[in-house]
Amino acid sequence: MNNFWIILFHTYLNKLKSKSFIVTTLLTVVIVLALTNLNNIISIFDKNGGKETVAVLDETGKLYDPFKQQAASINKDIKLTKFNGTEKEAEIAIGKGEFKGLIQLRFNDEKLPEATYKARSIADSSLYTDLQTSLQQVKTMLAATQINLTPTQLEKLYEPVSFEKFALEKNAKTEEELNQARGLVYVLLFIIYFSVIMYANMIAMEVATEKSSRVMEILISSVSPIKQMFAKIIGIGLLSLTQLAVFLIVGYYSLTKNMDSLKDGFFGVYGFKDIPGVTIMYAVIFFILGYFLYATLAAFLGSLVSRIEDVQQMITPMTLLVVAGFMIAMFGLGNPDAAFITATSYIPFFTPMIMFLRVGMLTIPVWEAILGISILVITIAALAVFGARVYRGGVLMYGQSNSYKDIKKALQLTKNK
Amino acid sequence: MVLKLEGVTKRFGQFTAVDQLSLEIPEREMFGFLGANGAGKTTTFRMILGLLDSTGGRITWDGKAIDYSASHLVGYLPEERGLYPKLKVRDQLVYLARLRGMQKNEALIELKSWLERFKIPEYENKKVEELSKGNQQKIQFIAAVLHKPKLLILDEPFSGLDPVNVEMLKEAVLTLKENGATIVFSSHRMEHVEEMCEHLCILHKGSPVVHGSLKEIKRAFGKKNLVIHADFELDQLKNFHGVVRAKSTMEGVHLQIEGEPVAEKILKEIVGKGFIRKFALEEPSLNDIFIEKVGNSYE
Numbered sequence: 001m002n003n004f005w006i007i008l009f010h011t012y013l014n015k016l017k018s019k020s021f022i023v024t025t026l027l028t029v030v031i032v033l034a035l036t037n038l039n040n041i042i043s044i045f046d047k048n049g050g051k052e053t054v055a056v057l058d059e060t061g062k063l064y065d066p067f068k069q070q071a072a073s074i075n076k077d078i079k080l081t082k083f084n085g086t087e088k089e090a091e092i093a094i095g096k097g098e099f100k101g102l103i104q105l106r107f108n109d110e111k112l113p114e115a116t117y118k119a120r121s122i123a124d125s126s127l128y129t130d131l132q133t134s135l136q137q138v139k140t141m142l143a144a145t146q147i148n149l150t151p152t153q154l155e156k157l158y159e160p161v162s163f164e165k166f167a168l169e170k171n172a173k174t175e176e177e178l179n180q181a182r183g184l185v186y187v188l189l190f191i192i193y194f195s196v197i198m199y200a201n202m203i204a205m206e207v208a209t210e211k212s213s214r215v216m217e218i219l220i221s222s223v224s225p226i227k228q229m230f231a232k233i234i235g236i237g238l239l240s241l242t243q244l245a246v247f248l249i250v251g252y253y254s255l256t257k258n259m260d261s262l263k264d265g266f267f268g269v270y271g272f273k274d275i276p277g278v279t280i281m282y283a284v285i286f287f288i289l290g291y292f293l294y295a296t297l298a299a300f301l302g303s304l305v306s307r308i309e310d311v312q313q314m315i316t317p318m319t320l321l322v323v324a325g326f327m328i329a330m331f332g333l334g335n336p337d338a339a340f341i342t343a344t345s346y347i348p349f350f351t352p353m354i355m356f357l358r359v360g361m362l363t364i365p366v367w368e369a370i371l372g373i374s375i376l377v378i379t380i381a382a383l384a385v386f387g388a389r390v391y392r393g394g395v396l397m398y399g400q401s402n403s404y405k406d407i408k409k410a411l412q413l414t415k416n417k
Numbered sequence: 418m419v420l421k422l423e424g425v426t427k428r429f430g431q432f433t434a435v436d437q438l439s440l441e442i443p444e445r446e447m448f449g450f451l452g453a454n455g456a457g458k459t460t461t462f463r464m465i466l467g468l469l470d471s472t473g474g475r476i477t478w479d480g481k482a483i484d485y486s487a488s489h490l491v492g493y494l495p496e497e498r499g500l501y502p503k504l505k506v507r508d509q510l511v512y513l514a515r516l517r518g519m520q521k522n523e524a525l526i527e528l529k530s531w532l533e534r535f536k537i538p539e540y541e542n543k544k545v546e547e548l549s550k551g552n553q554q555k556i557q558f559i560a561a562v563l564h565k566p567k568l569l570i571l572d573e574p575f576s577g578l579d580p581v582n583v584e585m586l587k588e589a590v591l592t593l594k595e596n597g598a599t600i601v602f603s604s605h606r607m608e609h610v611e612e613m614c615e616h617l618c619i620l621h622k623g624s625p626v627v628h629g630s631l632k633e634i635k636r637a638f639g640k641k642n643l644v645i646h647a648d649f650e651l652d653q654l655k656n657f658h659g660v661v662r663a664k665s666t667m668e669g670v671h672l673q674i675e676g677e678p679v680a681e682k683i684l685k686e687i688v689g690k691g692f693i694r695k696f697a698l699e700e701p702s703l704n705d706i707f708i709e710k711v712g713n714s715y716e
Contacts, residue, residue, distance in 0.1 A: 215501055
């Protein structure tokens with residue numbers, strides 16, 4: 001077998017078998033399972049099936065029914081029960097945990113409803129806000145009746161205004177599509193961001209470990225440094241794909257099992273039901289290219305340090321670049337049209353995230369995407385050639401200093417004057 | 418399969434690490450590299466292996482430069498020892514041997530016989546970090562020779578080993594030579610080189626100060642050692658004409674003299690003065706030569 005493949009599989013299998021890899025993978029699988037089963041998990045912890053029972057002490061005898069009706073239309077999870085005792089008794093019942101809270105309804109001087117809400121704590125703001133809104137609507141109805149508005153008139157008053165949005169640009173995405181794309185792009189951006197940081201780190205550590213344990217000198221006398229560097233990059237790349245595949249399979253399986261309970265929630269809004277194939281294709285392209293860009297950078301930065309402790313310090317500027325790209329992309333999610341976003345999408349270090357954001361969210365001409373990808377590919381190639389030379393010299397350099405000046409020194413070491 | 422260095426020079430910026438080094442190492446030869454720290458030994462080895470490009474000159478083995486296509490024929494024990502600390506001895510050696518073009522099964526068989534030979538078969542499944550430094554060094558040595566190289570480069574192979582292990586390793590190196598390997602090794606320990614090498618080269622600040630076969634070097638050096646043990650006072654000999662260095666010992670003196678005639682004169686001088694228990698004319702040791710050639714420039 002070719003040396004390249006020996007190193008590639010050695011790197012891949014060794015990492016795959018390592019405890020830290022297995023633990024992170026399992027932990028992440030648990031998190032993925034938890035996220036996709038969020039609804040089920042919440043209902044386990046909520047004995048009442050997520051419904052909050054609130055006691056209603058209706059002093060007027062007229063308000064309970066309309067109030068209950070309104071509350072049901074606002075949040076079907078709120079459960080109201082008419083309480084036929086005194087205020088004191090109700091408070092005791094709350095203390096025992098039978099009710100979440102107590103709402104006392106009465107009329108004020110103008111014959112309009114008002115209420116007092118009592119609960120053990122008023123931390124659950126969503127609950128009393130919903131109750132308040134319900135009562136507000138009851139009040140509006142009553143007030144309308146007082147000034148003799150007919151139900152038709154009332155309906156007219158509350159009819160929502162018609163507000164339609166059109167994008168004039170040809171092929172522009174509709175509102176619905178945009179929302180869908182935003183969710184998908186958001187998730188994929190996260191995947192790209194974390195993978196790039198995690199695996200680039202892994203490569204830098206791998207190179208630095210071989211160098212600090214001094215096994216490097218035997219390695220480079222057997223196999224050319226360039227071959228080694230790329231075998232390692234691809235080996236770890238395979239590892240990242242393996243890990244992602246595990247997450248995706250678990251995530252997909254778990255999602256499809258829970259589709260019914262989830263379709264109204266987050267996943268329904270963010271449209272994961274029919275993912276456009278083109279977006280996925282771009283995601284894969286940008287994931288792979290982004291990985292290669294940062295992996296090459298990490299490999300040659302890792303070759304410059306002599307001790308493992310110095311790795312983090314060396315690759316911090318690179319990590320900051322990834323973080324900056326991610327921040328810009330997050331800003332761009334809300335405003336993908338901005339000139340700033342368009343400009344940064346051509347900067348190769350940001351392209352994997354920002355160009356992906358643009359192709360995912362907007363309908364940009366294909367040539368723009370291709371231009372971005374081309375710049376990225378050229379940068380990767382240039383970085384690989386440059387990085388391989390630094391790597392070749394860097395792995396032979398041992399010393400205290402760990403500055404970027406070492407790049408120059410490493411290059412000199414390989415230069416044939 | 419002659420290893421030839423012709424006018425090899427290596428400069429790092431202003432600093433010249435190796436200067437105009439020309440050597441010829443025939444096949445099946447054991448060649449010793451001597452030199453003080455920083456004399457350019459490791460740099461020379463790295464250039465032979467193609468890890469560093471020379472600034473000038475040519476290095477050829479069998480008429481060709483050594484590159485990665487010959488990596489299965491070359492074995493290297495770097496001065497800075499290093500293995501994967503977390504990897505088991507077996508996995509480690511098999512991996513490194515496979516990178517040198519060996520088949521996995523063959524490597525396993527070879528590695529077992531080497532571990533037996535070094536009396537450490539129980540370490541096969543241990544992680545390298547659990548081994549003592551001396552044993553790690555044996556593993557490192559196995560890594561350099563497992564794939565049966567034709568050219569073996571050993572940078573300080575015996576440093577940090579106890580005498581028993583030094584003997585064990587020496588024997589192994591000699592066997593490899595008998596089996597047809599060309600061996601180049603460096604050492605600080607003169608006696609190892611004296612004992613094992615036919616040819617040697619003393620490097621000083623990048624240039625060869627002494628170069629040739631051991632016998633010739635000693636002959637050319639001219640000076641001899643004279644050991645005299647006697648019951649009477651010998652101090653006056655220190656100022657005797659032709660004595661280069663002198664050192665008093667418990668039993669007499671050690672003299673370094675310019676040649677045999679001086680010894681004769683000294684003998685005539687002291688005969689009859691008393692009982693002479695020992696009068697021995699010895700070949701100069703490599704140590705003397707090294708100190709003379711390299712040490713002088715420190716003064």
